[in-house]
Amino acid sequence: MTAGGGEPLLAVEDLQVWFPIKGNGVLRRTAGHVRAVDGVSFTIARGETLGLVGESGCGKTTTGLAILRLLEPTGGRVRFDGDDVTGMGRRRLRALRRRMAMVFQDPYSSLDPRLSVGAIVSEPLDVHRLHTGRAARKARVGELLELVGLRPELRDRYPHELSGGQRQRVGVARALAVEPDLIVCDEPIAALDVSIQAQVLNLLDDLQDELDLTYLFIAHDLAAVQHVSDRIAVMYLGRVVEVADRARLAAEPAHPYTRALLSAVPIPDPPRERARRRIILEGDLPSPADPPSGCNFRTRCPEVFEPCPRVDPALQEVGRGTGGVPHEVACHLHGVTGTPAEAGRAYS
Amino acid sequence: MSTGDVVLSVRDLRVTFGTARGPARVVEGVSYDLHAGETLAIVGESGSGKSVSTLALTRLIPEPPGRVEGEVVLAGQDLLTLPPGALRKVRGRRIGMIFQDPMTSLNPVLTVGRQVTEGLEHHLGLSEKDARRRARELLDLVGIPDPERRLGEYPHQLSGGMRQRVMIAIGLACEPEVLVADEATTALDVTIQAQIVELVQRLQAELGMAVIWITHDLGVVAGIADRVLVMYGGRVLEEAAADDLYADTRHPYTAGLLASLPVVGEAGRRLVSITGLPPDPVDLPPGCVFHPRCPHRDDPRCATELPPLREVAPGHRVACFYELPAEARR
Numbered sequence: 001m002t003a004g005g006g007e008p009l010l011a012v013e014d015l016q017v018w019f020p021i022k023g024n025g026v027l028r029r030t031a032g033h034v035r036a037v038d039g040v041s042f043t044i045a046r047g048e049t050l051g052l053v054g055e056s057g058c059g060k061t062t063t064g065l066a067i068l069r070l071l072e073p074t075g076g077r078v079r080f081d082g083d084d085v086t087g088m089g090r091r092r093l094r095a096l097r098r099r100m101a102m103v104f105q106d107p108y109s110s111l112d113p114r115l116s117v118g119a120i121v122s123e124p125l126d127v128h129r130l131h132t133g134r135a136a137r138k139a140r141v142g143e144l145l146e147l148v149g150l151r152p153e154l155r156d157r158y159p160h161e162l163s164g165g166q167r168q169r170v171g172v173a174r175a176l177a178v179e180p181d182l183i184v185c186d187e188p189i190a191a192l193d194v195s196i197q198a199q200v201l202n203l204l205d206d207l208q209d210e211l212d213l214t215y216l217f218i219a220h221d222l223a224a225v226q227h228v229s230d231r232i233a234v235m236y237l238g239r240v241v242e243v244a245d246r247a248r249l250a251a252e253p254a255h256p257y258t259r260a261l262l263s264a265v266p267i268p269d270p271p272r273e274r275a276r277r278r279i280i281l282e283g284d285l286p287s288p289a290d291p292p293s294g295c296n297f298r299t300r301c302p303e304v305f306e307p308c309p310r311v312d313p314a315l316q317e318v319g320r321g322t323g324g325v326p327h328e329v330a331c332h333l334h335g336v337t338g339t340p341a342e343a344g345r346a347y348s
Numbered sequence: 349m350s351t352g353d354v355v356l357s358v359r360d361l362r363v364t365f366g367t368a369r370g371p372a373r374v375v376e377g378v379s380y381d382l383h384a385g386e387t388l389a390i391v392g393e394s395g396s397g398k399s400v401s402t403l404a405l406t407r408l409i410p411e412p413p414g415r416v417e418g419e420v421v422l423a424g425q426d427l428l429t430l431p432p433g434a435l436r437k438v439r440g441r442r443i444g445m446i447f448q449d450p451m452t453s454l455n456p457v458l459t460v461g462r463q464v465t466e467g468l469e470h471h472l473g474l475s476e477k478d479a480r481r482r483a484r485e486l487l488d489l490v491g492i493p494d495p496e497r498r499l500g501e502y503p504h505q506l507s508g509g510m511r512q513r514v515m516i517a518i519g520l521a522c523e524p525e526v527l528v529a530d531e532a533t534t535a536l537d538v539t540i541q542a543q544i545v546e547l548v549q550r551l552q553a554e555l556g557m558a559v560i561w562i563t564h565d566l567g568v569v570a571g572i573a574d575r576v577l578v579m580y581g582g583r584v585l586e587e588a589a590a591d592d593l594y595a596d597t598r599h600p601y602t603a604g605l606l607a608s609l610p611v612v613g614e615a616g617r618r619l620v621s622i623t624g625l626p627p628d629p630v631d632l633p634p635g636c637v638f639h640p641r642c643p644h645r646d647d648p649r650c651a652t653e654l655p656p657l658r659e660v661a662p663g664h665r666v667a668c669f670y671e672l673p674a675e676a677r678r
Contacts, residue, residue: 055537055538055539055540056508056537163625165625166625193393193394193564193626194393194564194565194566194605194608194609195393195604195605195608195621195622196621197608198607198608198609198610198619198620198621198622199621199622199623201610201619202618202619202621205618220537220538221610222538222612223567223609223610223611223612224610226610226612226613227610227614227619250612250613251613260539261538261539262612263542264538264539264541264542265538265567265612266565266567266568266570266571267567267570267571267611267612268566268567268569268570268594268606268609268611269570269594270570270571270590270591270594270595271591272570273567273570273571274570274571276571278542278546280539280542280543280546281539281543284507284509284510284540285507
């Protein structure tokens with residue numbers, strides 16, 4: 001685990017991804033925006049795993065896609081190893097994609113059903129002209145399959161012949177093909193059975209040690225995120241509401257949303273589970289097209305008070321955890337700080 | 349929770365599907381008793397037969413290609429021998445169902461109101477007006493704000509949590525003796541899941557139903573179940589009171605599942621994964637269905653003989669030849 005100390009490998013600064021909502025008129029004028037990601041900042045040190053956790057619709061996947069520019073950010077900056085990714089032209093972006101890879105959620109839809117396992121894994125090698133020549137290519141694919149715990153003979157199989165866990169391993173092998181520094185893992189275990197999830201989590205862990213990888217691990221499952229991450233960032237409705245090292249986040253959550261999220265995770269142990277005090281959040285997630293003014297969690301927050309609708313809370317440091325890792329929270333309970341709420345934003 | 353008389357008794361339930369490769373044996377001899385007011389959890393991974401075994405209770409399995417055998421006795425009557433008309437009077441009336449995905453199990457072209465009142469009119473013979481009034485009460489009961497307006501809306505106008513509440517309202521409409529919740533919270537976010545679990549528990553206490561809760565999530569089970577059946581490859585491998593299953597685990601598969609779960613606050617522990625893959629229902633292994641993946645398959649019988657479910661402690665049954673040593677039982 002690393003904290004501070006030198007340039008981070010990835011720095012996301014005030015990232016914004018807004019999707020236009022088109023009106024129904026003939027001019028199809030933009031009638032508003034869905035603020036999927038609305039000012040997200042974090043850094044990841046080399047060799048570190050940052051967990052990005054949140055519920056459906058919080059913008060965690062969009063954040064991951066925007067970092068790789070698989071979606072164009074509408075604002076903010078992404079810096080990778082000192083280079084500004086957001087301003088890069090196509091040629092440099094292509095070169096960069098050798099260093100950043102992605103593992104997708106659903107191994108059923110993210111592998112091309114018409115390609116064999118070998119072709120899927122060697123596609124990135126074609127794109128980046130690596131390990132050219134038949135023999136070299138074949139050796140490299142075999143190496144990659146072995147690395148993720150698949151028998152090299154599986155190269156001739158097609159995705160439909162594989163189990164969910166095997167498919168996800170193929171997805172990981174494809175990501176590793178270009179020897180990336182950073183892998184964005186978007187819900188890599190959500191579609192898998194419990195006994196297979198542990199296999200994939202252990203694999204990611206081993207590969208990190210072996211290949212010195214840096215991970216952005218995106219998931220809704222707080223237990224899994226806490227298991228694999230050094231630090232965790234919690235997202236709600238397009239924003240990061242809390243960042244801390246994993247031990248401190250579990251032991252001393254400082255944001256009411258994080259507390260509710262932690263309290264909602266079931267514990268596989270009946271006496272502890274029965275004793276668990278759940279904080280039940282009222283209501284549903286507000287629309288990201290029309291988020292509440294000020295703190296966007298205030299409509300469901302059990303501790304809402306006077307400044308919440310007026311002031312957009314900024315991330316502030318509330319302490320330090322293991323190894324001096326800053327613990328940051330965007331909540332007025334820890335001191336009112338931030339910018340006045342935008343005029344004209346919804347007040348609900 | 350105290351439990352009453354047996355309301356539902358399942359004996360040697362088998363479900364087979366004809367496939368091009370031969371018969372797929374999806375449920376292979378499942379037996380249990382369900383008591384009034386009790387919550388029985390059926391736990392298993394994809395393909396374990398947990399869902400199919402409950403769909404088969406009211407023959408909600410297309411036959412052919414499916415084939416259901418065994419006994420399902422509800423208040424002295426074997427449901428599997430009932431003619432279709434009589435069976436329809438059981439579905440929704442005496443055994444209510446909540447399905448996993450409210451987006452695909454609600455009818456998109458009918459209003460919420462119509463879907464809730466359907467059972468009330470059909471089973472209870474309520475007039476349209478009375479059914480509507482009752483539907484409003486039900487939506488209120490499951491915590492849907494502004495129920496009058498919601499009755500006129502379509503499923504796509506509701507959030508996932510609200511749709512699941514509608515499913516629960518439909519499941520409860522006729523106050524069934526048995527409510528089957530099939531992965532009722534799986535598609536939901538954890539904070540919404542917590543709302544739904546609490547709701548079902550409250551309603552169960554108020555209405556005194558027995559609940560069969562089908563899930564793959566051993567965390568949810570720990571909080572709601574009185575008793576647990578662990579299914580794998582179409583068979584019950586272990587059955588125990590919830591506390592015993594976790595504190596005194598006897599089957600290597602159950603132990604493997606528990607060891608493979610990440611737990612908040614226990615980060616850093618290496619997860620113990622179960623190697624290999626679940627069995628193919630068309631080509632089930634001989635002997636114990638779990639033996640190809642089992643770390644304790646030392647007994648020669650594991651690969652040749654079917655281990656019977658035997659009682660190892662009061663109310664605790666396990667289908668395994670191996671005695672899991674006390675220190676491995678968590």
